Amino acid sequence: MEYTKAWLNYRQVEQIRFPFDTIYVQNDCVVAETAAKELCLAVKELLKIKLQCIANIAEMQTALQKDNRNALFLLHDNAAYAQTKVPGGYTISLQEAGLIICGSDANGLLYGVFELIRLIQTESPLLSKVCHGKEALVKSPSNPLRMLNHWDNMDGSIERGYSGNSFFFAKDEMIVNERTREYARLLASVGINATVINNVNVKQAATWLITERYFNGLKQMAAIFAEYGVKLFLSLNFAAPMELGGLNLCDPLDDKVRAFWKKKMQEVYDAIPDFGGFLVKADSEGRPGPFTYGRNHADGANMLAEAVAPYGGLIIWRCFVYNCTQDWRDYKTDRARAGYDNFMPLDGKFLDNVILQIKNGPMDFQVREAVSPLFSGLRQTNQMLEVQAAQEYTGQQKHLCYLVPMWKEVLQFKTYAGGSDGAAADTVADIVSGRFYGQKHCGMAAVANTGNDENWTGHDMAAANFYGFGRLAYDTELTSEEIASEWIRCTYGSDTEVHKIMLQLLMESWPIYESYTSPLGIGWMVNPNHHYGPNVDGYEYDRWGTYHRSDCKGMGVDRTMKGTGYTMQYNEPNASMYESMETCPEELLLFFHHVPYTWKLKTGKTLIQHIYDSHFEGAMKAQQMLEQFRALKERLEPEVYARIYERFKLQSDHSKEWRDRINTYYYRISGIPDEKGRTIY
Numbered sequence: 001m002e003y004t005k006a007w008l009n010y011r012q013v014e015q016i017r018f019p020f021d022t023i024y025v026q027n028d029c030v031v032a033e034t035a036a037k038e039l040c041l042a043v044k045e046l047l048k049i050k051l052q053c054i055a056n057i058a059e060m061q062t063a064l065q066k067d068n069r070n071a072l073f074l075l076h077d078n079a080a081y082a083q084t085k086v087p088g089g090y091t092i093s094l095q096e097a098g099l100i101i102c103g104s105d106a107n108g109l110l111y112g113v114f115e116l117i118r119l120i121q122t123e124s125p126l127l128s129k130v131c132h133g134k135e136a137l138v139k140s141p142s143n144p145l146r147m148l149n150h151w152d153n154m155d156g157s158i159e160r161g162y163s164g165n166s167f168f169f170a171k172d173e174m175i176v177n178e179r180t181r182e183y184a185r186l187l188a189s190v191g192i193n194a195t196v197i198n199n200v201n202v203k204q205a206a207t208w209l210i211t212e213r214y215f216n217g218l219k220q221m222a223a224i225f226a227e228y229g230v231k232l233f234l235s236l237n238f239a240a241p242m243e244l245g246g247l248n249l250c251d252p253l254d255d256k257v258r259a260f261w262k263k264k265m266q267e268v269y270d271a272i273p274d275f276g277g278f279l280v281k282a283d284s285e286g287r288p289g290p291f292t293y294g295r296n297h298a299d300g301a302n303m304l305a306e307a308v309a310p311y312g313g314l315i316i317w318r319c320f321v322y323n324c325t326q327d328w329r330d331y332k333t334d335r336a337r338a339g340y341d342n343f344m345p346l347d348g349k350f351l352d353n354v355i356l357q358i359k360n361g362p363m364d365f366q367v368r369e370a371v372s373p374l375f376s377g378l379r380q381t382n383q384m385l386e387v388q389a390a391q392e393y394t395g396q397q398k399h400l401c402y403l404v405p406m407w408k409e410v411l412q413f414k415t416y417a418g419g420s421d422g423a424a425a426d427t428v429a430d431i432v433s434g435r436f437y438g439q440k441h442c443g444m445a446a447v448a449n450t451g452n453d454e455n456w457t458g459h460d461m462a463a464a465n466f467y468g469f470g471r472l473a474y475d476t477e478l479t480s481e482e483i484a485s486e487w488i489r490c491t492y493g494s495d496t497e498v499h500k501i502m503l504q505l506l507m508e509s510w511p512i513y514e515s516y517t518s519p520l521g522i523g524w525m526v527n528p529n530h531h532y533g534p535n536v537d538g539y540e541y542d543r544w545g546t547y548h549r550s551d552c553k554g555m556g557v558d559r560t561m562k563g564t565g566y567t568m569q570y571n572e573p574n575a576s577m578y579e580s581m582e583t584c585p586e587e588l589l590l591f592f593h594h595v596p597y598t599w600k601l602k603t604g605k606t607l608i609q610h611i612y613d614s615h616f617e618g619a620m621k622a623q624q625m626l627e628q629f630r631a632l633k634e635r636l637e638p639e640v641y642a643r644i645y646e647r648f649k650l651q652s653d654h655s656k657e658w659r660d661r662i663n664t665y666y667y668r669i670s671g672i673p674d675e676k677g678r679t680i681y
Contacts, residue, residue: 001164001452003179006186006463007121007490010045016120018043019131020099022052024060025074030227031106035074035113038185042117064097071098076109078102088193088229088474089140092116094133104140107193107229111474114189115139122489139475143433145314145355145384145443146473147194147233148187149279150450154198154205160390160531162397163451163458168197172205174217180224183450188228190470195230195448197221200281200318202237207244209234210264215271222272231276233316238280238300239288240264251293252303261307269311277314278304279357284321297321297342298349305351314441316384317350319343319358319374326545334557334564335545336362340373348380355382355441360410362566363546365393365447366523367514368406370578370588373569375428376415382441385410385432389449389465393523394513396532397449397458399651400625401513402506404468405480411472416571429476444473459647460640463491464506481507498635501628512625516618516655516662519611521591522548522556525662533654534661548590552669554597554607556590567592597670611666612674615659622655 025036036053043049051072054060063071075081081102083091089104090112101116103109115137119127129135151159152166154173167179187195198206208214222232241247241260251257269275282289282300290300301317308315322338339362350356356378361369365388375383387407394401411429417436418424430436432444446469450456457463467487471478484506485499492498517534518525524546527535539546549557559566560579567578577583578592586601597608605613626648633641664681667673674680 001167001179002454003182003452004455005182006456007467007487008185008189009491010042010121011493012048013046013120013123013494015123016047016127017131018047018049018120020051020070020072021049022054022071023074024054024063024071026057026060026076026078026109027055028057029106031110031229032074032076034188034227035101035106035110038110039072039074039113039117042120046117046120067096069094069096069098073098073100073102074109074113075100076103076106082108083136083138084108084140086140087144088191089138090115091136091138092130093136094131099131110188110229111139111141111191114191117189118486118490122486123494141191141474142429142476143443143473144441145194145445146192146470147196147316147384147443147445148192148389148448148469149196149200149386149445150448151199151201151390152197153203154209158451159199159201160392160447161451162390163449163456163462164453165451167450167452168221174214174221176217176220176224179452180221181227184225184228184230186456186466187230187470190467191474192470193229193231194233194276195225196233196235196279198235200235200279201285201287202235202281206235207237207240210236210240210268211244212267212271215268218275219272222274226274231274232272233276233314234278236278236280236304237288238282238290249293250288252290252295252299253293258303258307261304265307265311265313269308269313273311275311275313277308277316277353279316279318280304281318281320284318285324296346298346301354302349302351305354309351309353314353314355316355316357316445318386319356319372320364320386322545324545325543327543328541328547331549331558332564333545334559334566336370336559336566337564337569338362340377340569343374343381344377346381347378350381352382353441355384355443357384357386357445359386360407363523366521367394367510367518368521368587368591369523370521370591371410371413371415371428373566375413375431376417376426376571376574377569379417379437382439383432384442385428385444386447387444387469388447389469390447391449391462391465392447392531393526394510395651397462398532398647399513399622399654400459400461400505400509400647402461402468402480402484402509403465404472404483405507405510407469407472408480411476414574416574420572433476444469446473455640455643460644461502461506461647463487492636495635498632501632505625505628508621509625512618512621514618515614516622516658519614520556520586520607521588523591524548534658536662536665549594550666550669552671554595554599555666556594557592558594559592563594597666597672606672608666608670608672609675612663612676612678612680615662616678619652619655619659623652626652 090108101112156165156170241250245260283291305315319339322335418426434442468483599607667680
């Protein structure tokens with residue numbers, strides 16, 4: 001299928017002065033060669049300049065000794081020019097010989113090249129300062145591992161996919177083509193260095209990905225990824241010893257099972273030497289795992305970690321595990337507790353090449369939920385933050401919902417892992433980066449939002465979440481607005497009106513979506529299975545633990561000490577803050593408390609009036625977003641405008657359905673009318 005170039009759609013830039021005509025490249029590896037190719041391509045398309053590329057090391061060394069200022073040098077692992085030693089870091093500085101981009105390693109060089117390209121694309125004032133020696137640009141990645149998790153199935157479908165079908169698989173076969181390379185380019189351009197290409201729910205043909213049946217395709221794909229500094233990972237079926245090896249069990253402490261995995265990992269790494277490792281979902285939503293045999297998560301993860309350790313492989317073990325046979329009548333059992341209850345007793349028992357991948361919240365990627373207390377609890381275990389760029393509960397890429405502000409809030413959350421005085425640098429960002437506990441294997445992962453749609457992400461503007469995740473994972477100090485602004489300029493050029501309107505739309509989209517769907521942290525009021533559209537009681541009486549506990553007097557889940565006790569999983573002072581209705585942040589009030597409809601919020605409104613107002617105002621703002629976007633009709637390419645307009649029209653209409661369903665439900669259950677007399681059915 002055809003595809004756009006997304007933010008690598010290089011439009012000619014008129015106002016940039018670029019005084020370089022020659023590139024000298026240290027081309028001793030494929031990533032360095034890629035860096036030179038990418039820079040030549042970008043400069044040709046953006047500036048209409050054809051750079052001469054010299055890949056002779058001797059000539060480069062000679063040129064470095066001269067004072068010509070019209071040369072550009074691409075170097076890596078060079079202590080004379082690199083001002084950072086962090087893997088993936090880079091320095092861009094003007095020296096006597098010319099402009100030097102020096103990576104701490106080859107990946108850093110490639111990221112430095114894409115940074116220079118981005119400065120040209122966005123016509124950044126920083127470009128002139130760097131090119132004229134007034135400022136050196138030094139960057140180091142915030143997180144060692146920056147990964148996408150694809151939920152692609154071998155038949156070509158994508159679980160929770162909203163952008164078409166897979167571009168990795170179709171009809172149980174692998175797809176390796178030019179789009180594979182374009183995908184790798186997009187990853188590298190924003191600093192993503194790893195990707196898992198198949199669904200965490202590994203079934204049927206996907207189980208066979210670790211066999212000769214797929215080794216050739218995987219090897220080809222891994223080679224393309226390697227050109228862009230991207231490691232290939234796979235999701236793994238924990239039951240493979242039974243399904244592939246003919247064993248009658250998959251007990252992680254059984255000698256035959258352990259032998260199976262050691263032999264299998266040798267086969268995988270012999271076929272794909274640069275392979276990264278495996279992502280594992282076990283003992284959750286019906287997936288097999290160590291619980292069947294009375295074992296724990298450390299037993300399961302460590303068995304696999306031992307098998308990949310000789311090859312430098314990693315095992316990423318998801319912490320998405322909970323009691324999926326919960327009784328809705330049970331007010332003490334709490335799905336939110338499950339991650340902490342399962343993994344905290346195992347802290348320090350995982351091998352060094354195991355990473356626990358923890359969702360941003362304790363439930364399941366809701367519009368807003370509390371930050372998982374596991375981040376503030378685990379102290380001797382490698383951790384990764386998992387977020388969801390695929391908008392499963394945030395509009396499924398039919399509604400605009402820019403998620404970087406949400407991810408920023410999670411990263412900035414103060415865990416108090418360093419003590420209740422708050423002196424320590426112990427935010428979630430500090431922990432998952434490895435800075436706080438000094439861990440080597442850690443980082444951030446996002447459930448990917450791509451598919452084979454022409455524009456990659458279904459909604460053209462949903463690409464801001466793909467772009468934004470990579471940029472934020474590489475540099476957690478960037479603001480949501482900086483990232484959005486970059487993406488707009490890189491994707492749509494320098495039109496000031498396009499930038500102004502799109503930036504406003506992106507920055508307001510998450511609060512707007514939250515206001516007409518799930519304000520105050522309640523969540524889950526969606527249709528079962530596909531999770532799209534309003535259904536207040538869709539999950540209220542099921543086994544998944546996804547309750548809002550609404551009755552005639554109030555709503556919300558009591559997670560205090562008198563309720564499920566979940567608040568006590570946090571360090572102080574967070575535990576006490578959440579325990580009290582008076583001090584609990586109001587955006588999470590219904591996540592932690594069962595609140596009377598007559599409870600007064602800080603605005604002076606009652607809870608029920610806030611529900612009415614929020615949904616009316618949210619639907620109104622969704623309509624305003626459509627009107628704002630109409631102003632860009634003559635400023636965007638017709639097909640791009642038409643695609644985005646159709647999504648905003650759908651969002652505007654659907655927000656009214658949310659408004660009326662929710663408001664009607666709570667008017668009927670509470671019997672309290674809207675103070676403003678608006679139509680509620």
